[in-house]
Amino acid sequence: MSTTINPVTQRKPFKPGRSRRTRIWKAFARAPLTAWFGVVVVACYAVVALFAPMIAPYGEAQVFPEAFAPWSSEFMLGTDQLGRDVLTRLIYGARNTLGIAVITTALSFFFGVSLGLVAALFKGWVDQVLSRSIDIVLSIPGLIFSLMLLAIFGSNIWSLILIIAVLDSTNFYRLARTSGLSVASMEFIEAARLRGERPSWIVFREILPNILPPLVAEAGLRFCFVFLTISALSFLGVGIQPPTADWGSMVRENATLITYGDITPLLPAAAIGLLTVAVNFVVDWFLHNISGFKDEH
Amino acid sequence: MSTDTRGFEARQKGGNLLEIRDLRIDGFSNDTWHKIVKGVDLVVNRGEVVGLIGESGAGKSSLGLAAMGYAKPGCKITGGQVLFDGEDLVGCSEKRLRELRGNRIAYVAQSAAAAFNPAKRLITQTVEAAVCKGLKTRDEAEADAIELYRKLQLPNPEQIGYRYPHQVSGGQLQRIMTAMAMICKPDLIIFDEPTTALDVTTQVEVLASVRILVEHYHTAALYITHDLAVVAQMADRIKVLRHGNTVEEAPTSEMIADPKEDYTKSLWAVRNLYKDPSERDSVLLRVQNLSASYGQHKVLDDINVDLPRGRTICVVGESGSGKSTLARSIAGLLPPTHGSVLYEGKALPGDLQQRGRALLKKIQLVHQIPDTALNPRHTVGEILSRAVQVFKNLRGAALVAETVQLLERIELGETFYDRLPSELSGGQKQRICIARALAADPELIICDEVTSALDQVVQEGILKLLTDLQRQLGVTYMFITHDINTVQAIADEVIVMKSGRIIDQGLKTDVLAPPYHPYTELLLSSVPKMETGWLTGILEARSAAPSAVVSS
Numbered sequence: 001m002s003t004t005i006n007p008v009t010q011r012k013p014f015k016p017g018r019s020r021r022t023r024i025w026k027a028f029a030r031a032p033l034t035a036w037f038g039v040v041v042v043a044c045y046a047v048v049a050l051f052a053p054m055i056a057p058y059g060e061a062q063v064f065p066e067a068f069a070p071w072s073s074e075f076m077l078g079t080d081q082l083g084r085d086v087l088t089r090l091i092y093g094a095r096n097t098l099g100i101a102v103i104t105t106a107l108s109f110f111f112g113v114s115l116g117l118v119a120a121l122f123k124g125w126v127d128q129v130l131s132r133s134i135d136i137v138l139s140i141p142g143l144i145f146s147l148m149l150l151a152i153f154g155s156n157i158w159s160l161i162l163i164i165a166v167l168d169s170t171n172f173y174r175l176a177r178t179s180g181l182s183v184a185s186m187e188f189i190e191a192a193r194l195r196g197e198r199p200s201w202i203v204f205r206e207i208l209p210n211i212l213p214p215l216v217a218e219a220g221l222r223f224c225f226v227f228l229t230i231s232a233l234s235f236l237g238v239g240i241q242p243p244t245a246d247w248g249s250m251v252r253e254n255a256t257l258i259t260y261g262d263i264t265p266l267l268p269a270a271a272i273g274l275l276t277v278a279v280n281f282v283v284d285w286f287l288h289n290i291s292g293f294k295d296e297h
Numbered sequence: 298m299s300t301d302t303r304g305f306e307a308r309q310k311g312g313n314l315l316e317i318r319d320l321r322i323d324g325f326s327n328d329t330w331h332k333i334v335k336g337v338d339l340v341v342n343r344g345e346v347v348g349l350i351g352e353s354g355a356g357k358s359s360l361g362l363a364a365m366g367y368a369k370p371g372c373k374i375t376g377g378q379v380l381f382d383g384e385d386l387v388g389c390s391e392k393r394l395r396e397l398r399g400n401r402i403a404y405v406a407q408s409a410a411a412a413f414n415p416a417k418r419l420i421t422q423t424v425e426a427a428v429c430k431g432l433k434t435r436d437e438a439e440a441d442a443i444e445l446y447r448k449l450q451l452p453n454p455e456q457i458g459y460r461y462p463h464q465v466s467g468g469q470l471q472r473i474m475t476a477m478a479m480i481c482k483p484d485l486i487i488f489d490e491p492t493t494a495l496d497v498t499t500q501v502e503v504l505a506s507v508r509i510l511v512e513h514y515h516t517a518a519l520y521i522t523h524d525l526a527v528v529a530q531m532a533d534r535i536k537v538l539r540h541g542n543t544v545e546e547a548p549t550s551e552m553i554a555d556p557k558e559d560y561t562k563s564l565w566a567v568r569n570l571y572k573d574p575s576e577r578d579s580v581l582l583r584v585q586n587l588s589a590s591y592g593q594h595k596v597l598d599d600i601n602v603d604l605p606r607g608r609t610i611c612v613v614g615e616s617g618s619g620k621s622t623l624a625r626s627i628a629g630l631l632p633p634t635h636g637s638v639l640y641e642g643k644a645l646p647g648d649l650q651q652r653g654r655a656l657l658k659k660i661q662l663v664h665q666i667p668d669t670a671l672n673p674r675h676t677v678g679e680i681l682s683r684a685v686q687v688f689k690n691l692r693g694a695a696l697v698a699e700t701v702q703l704l705e706r707i708e709l710g711e712t713f714y715d716r717l718p719s720e721l722s723g724g725q726k727q728r729i730c731i732a733r734a735l736a737a738d739p740e741l742i743i744c745d746e747v748t749s750a751l752d753q754v755v756q757e758g759i760l761k762l763l764t765d766l767q768r769q770l771g772v773t774y775m776f777i778t779h780d781i782n783t784v785q786a787i788a789d790e791v792i793v794m795k796s797g798r799i800i801d802q803g804l805k806t807d808v809l810a811p812p813y814h815p816y817t818e819l820l821l822s823s824v825p826k827m828e829t830g831w832l833t834g835i836l837e838a839r840s841a842a843p844s845a846v847v848s849s
Contacts, residue, residue: 187670191733193649194628195687196657209674 038281049095056088061243089245101226107165112172117203120180179211220283224276315341320377335541344515348532352754356541399426403478407490409470413462420458445476449506468499496779497823523752526825530832570786574805577605587636596622598797609774614794661734665746667726671718678714684736707732724755
């Protein structure tokens with residue numbers, strides 16, 4: 001390189017323009033209405049979850065004498081079967097349900113994708129050991145398995161999160177491994193190996209960005225399934241323990257009100273539904289951006 | 298099905314079959330609409346073969362698809378008419394278009410491997426159009442398909458249709474796709490670079506069989522290619538396109554003998570690059586008794602080669618001859634089963650993982666297909682600066698400056714720094730791959746068919762770039778190719794490989810001059826020449842002396 005004159009030194013140094021941040025801003029500027037709706041809703045949920053104690057009018061487990069109170073200025077959405085304020089429980093429920101679902105999905109994404117990509121990159125016996133272990137986990141019915149594990153490790157929030165995360169990561173593993181295998185055989189991976197890159201670089205910088213679309217779609221879906229799993233476990237009495245508020249058990253606890261034409265028990269269900277729709281709007285928009293399948297007009 | 302227009306008489310009578318008037322096509326990219334085709338007129342008479350030629354991005358493929366009333370996703374026809382047998386296909390109903398496509402107009406795509414459904418038998422796919430459109434019963438169609446296979450000179454025509462796409466070679470697949478297009482006896486076939494992905498010896502076979510078929514049925518054809526010598530064999534008339542405009546149009550013999558426009562002349566000139574070979578001074582890398590295999594299958598058998606320092610050694614041979622495997626063994630991607638590779642007299646570890654960075658830095662590999670060799674999610678800057686960072690240990694502003702300097706070395710500027718590979722043309726992508734190899738300041742660059750996916754004008758640019766870089770930096774090239782023109786343009790020494798063995802090697806002037814090794818002669822004679830009668834001549838010569846044809 002020393003044989004030629006460096007033409008750059010005579011000019012003002014070049015600054016790369018398209019950083020990741022500017023790309024993200026550009027994407028936001030062009031986002032469709034549905035994506036904005038999704039982003040705003042998710043942001044609202046996040047604010048409510050973060051600042052629950054400040055927003056909620058009463059304490060999470062504060063009990064009032066009147067059970068099943070109607071909507072009034074005192075209890076905006078009435079009270080539940082034990083006389084707790086429903087609005088307060090909804091707000092705290094956002095914190096618990098959302099928090100658990102986010103942490104669980106993130107953990108299972110991380111476990112599943114890392115292992116899946118390691119299997120895809122190294123192939124051979126590493127792949128065999130990992131894939132067969134995953135097969136064993138998959139061969140046991142999910143709910144029964146989590147019940148069993150919860151019985152062994154005790155039903156507290158952290159064991160709940162870890163158990164659901166580990167069981168759910170099988171889906172991410174299989175997806176990451178399959179899509180990773182096709183990317184791992186591409187020549188730019190070979191180029192990276194010829195450069196002597198470490199496996200961690202190849203997995204996270206070369207392969208992962210290319211298989212992100214299906215993984216993100218799966219994460220959006222799994223995020224919603226985690227609600228259902230938690231609700232199911234709560235129903236069986238091993239999920240989130242009272243008096244902690246969570247939307248799934250709130251539906252069940254107040255279900256009798258539906259018979260009287262009261263829609264209060266459906267509110268936590270609606271909260272879950274709205275969040276699901278919003279999350280998937282955001283995921284769709286993300287997929288649209290990353291896949292490069294722009295509209296034809 | 299037996300309408301008058303489809304009879305032989307009508308076809309031989311001539312007259313316009315396809316008439317494109319002032320066609321305009323726009324394409325959408327980088328958030329704006331660009332004009333791809335800017336008002337082109339084209340006439341194809343019945344039974345006539347028209348060649349469309351031009352560099353990539355000239356709009357030839359868009360024009361070819363427009364002849365079927367089709368625009369690719371992201372493109373739209375904005376003006377003009379496409380008259381097929383008097384009927385305007387622009388603005389024609391989808392239903393009517395479906396009736397015409399596959400039936401009276403057929404299409405043969407560039408990459409046969411990507412165009413076949415891997416899960417269905419070949420004959421099922423060949424007859425699909427005819428059966429679906431209710432033109433023939435399945436039995437009739439299959440009988441016709443076998444007849445077409447025979448005419449296309451496919452081996453074992455009765456049986457080959459019952460194989461799956463992965464069980465036949467690339468050249469055979471391309472011929473079967475031609476049979477698929479011919480099954481309804483269409484009036485017009487559009488060939489979109491049907492032989493670009495094939496090696497020379499296979500290309501000749503495909504060209505010959507396609508021509509026999511087109512002549513036999515008097516089918517009109519639009520033949521799209523960037524290879525002048527190929528189109529000279531196939532077309533009655535040639536139209537040269539550039540940037541979506543017509544450059545010139547003339548009957549083939551006239552066009553070859555006396556091109557009018559400068560641009561056309563420049564297309565002709567590409568084939569005449571030549572480098573004077575120089576004798577070797579010293580040996581950089583020595584391959585000794587090297588054998589390698591994929592599983593049980595032995596691909597390289599007792600290879601002995603010396604790579605001379607600061608020179609270019611070309612490895613030629615047809616697909617499957619082990620050229621790329623040799624490159625992979627030297628690069629450390631495929632550890633050899635026997636033998637060794639000596640770099641400056643010292644043995645190289647066979648496995649990549651046992652080579653340190655200092656060793657990895659010295660040998661760089663440039664892949665054949667730039668689309669898969671560049672990570673589509675990284676910008677050009679990220680791709681190049683990572684290589685600089687790894688091999689030169691630079692950070693921050695120095696890293697950016699060095700990367701920009703690399704971009705300038707390959708004749709692209711800093712404006713490319715923030716682009717993604719999808720925003721580059723094929724030639725630019727290949728330049729980025731070369732820059733990534735240069736980032737290491739290597740002593741040896743292995744180029745694995747780096748120009749074979751590119752059109753001739755771009756090829757010329759890349760070859761000139763490589764030659765200039767060698768002059769400046771004294772780098773050694775091992776250049777794998779199946780194209781003899783490329784060898785003439787760049788090589789000092791040549792190795793001829795066949796079935797995993799070296800059958801001839803030495804200075805270019807010795808290997809590529811009589812007396813030839815018989816296989817070298819076959820390779821040389823398979824390169825299309827810029828004469829209209831070349832294909833006919835070569836086929837006659839080979840059938841007269843069948844021993845010269847080496848079967849695959």
